[in-house]
Amino acid sequence: MEQTQQISSSSELNGILKIPRQSKPKVVALLSGGIDSAVMVAKLSMKYKVYGLFIDYGQLTVTSDHEAACKIAKYYSIPLMSLQVSEFSLIAQSLLTGGTQSKVVPARNIFLVSLAAAYAITIGAKYVAYGANLDDSQDFPDCRLAFTTELNHALDLGYGISLLMPMQSQSKREIVIEARLLGVPLELTHSCYVSDVPCQQCDACKQRKIALETKQEAMQ
Numbered sequence: 001m002e003q004t005q006q007i008s009s010s011s012e013l014n015g016i017l018k019i020p021r022q023s024k025p026k027v028v029a030l031l032s033g034g035i036d037s038a039v040m041v042a043k044l045s046m047k048y049k050v051y052g053l054f055i056d057y058g059q060l061t062v063t064s065d066h067e068a069a070c071k072i073a074k075y076y077s078i079p080l081m082s083l084q085v086s087e088f089s090l091i092a093q094s095l096l097t098g099g100t101q102s103k104v105v106p107a108r109n110i111f112l113v114s115l116a117a118a119y120a121i122t123i124g125a126k127y128v129a130y131g132a133n134l135d136d137s138q139d140f141p142d143c144r145l146a147f148t149t150e151l152n153h154a155l156d157l158g159y160g161i162s163l164l165m166p167m168q169s170q171s172k173r174e175i176v177i178e179a180r181l182l183g184v185p186l187e188l189t190h191s192c193y194v195s196d197v198p199c200q201q202c203d204a205c206k207q208r209k210i211a212l213e214t215k216q217e218a219m220q
């Protein structure tokens with residue numbers, strides 16, 4: 001397995017740009033360190049050359065999220081760019097950023113996808129990907145099909161980039177079943193919204209617990 005390439009400077013990025021074009025098309029994949037993005041990397045790696053992008057947007061759990069993203073990137077031997085824009089949380093208050101009780105971070109996903117698009121343009125990728133699922137669409141307006149369809153349209157019009165959302169039609173339960181089929185190391189992931197040590201109380205912890213129980217049932 002290759003050494004995971006951690007990118008933290010423009011000179012290192014320039015090194016990547018010198019890599020000869022390979023047969024697989026490039027995709028920039030947003031890695032949060034959670035279950036969905038881990039499964040997304042596993043799926044995308046079959047067809048694409050994946051460039052991981054982790055973004056510190058000021059989330060409370062950035063330490064464990066980043067650690068998980070690094071482990072996933074290393075496991076799948078993909079480069080990982082880590083970007084710090086933590087002051088975003090000053091204008092985007094949420095439960096996840098230490099502000100209000102809402103778990104919706106205002107305009108987070110369109111912001112993250114825009115950063116992924118910038119990275120994609122820089123490295124000559126025609127695709128960006130993020131791991132929103134069917135369950136997310138209930139609570140998060142920027143995970144809904146109507147929104148992401150138009151976002152995809154805008155990215156295509158502006159930059160010739162396509163937005164990939166390989167789990168958009170899957171529930172968390174279905175994603176975990178697929179993770180088992182693909183051998184995704186879910187133990188490397190982190191899901192809690194509010195703590196580096198899973199609180200077992202937030203929606204992310206509850207959803208993870210239910211999903212992993214599904215996995216155990218499916219294995220019997």
Ligand SMILES: [Zn+2]
Pocket residue numbers: 191192193194195198199200201202203204205
């Ligand atoms: Zn939690």
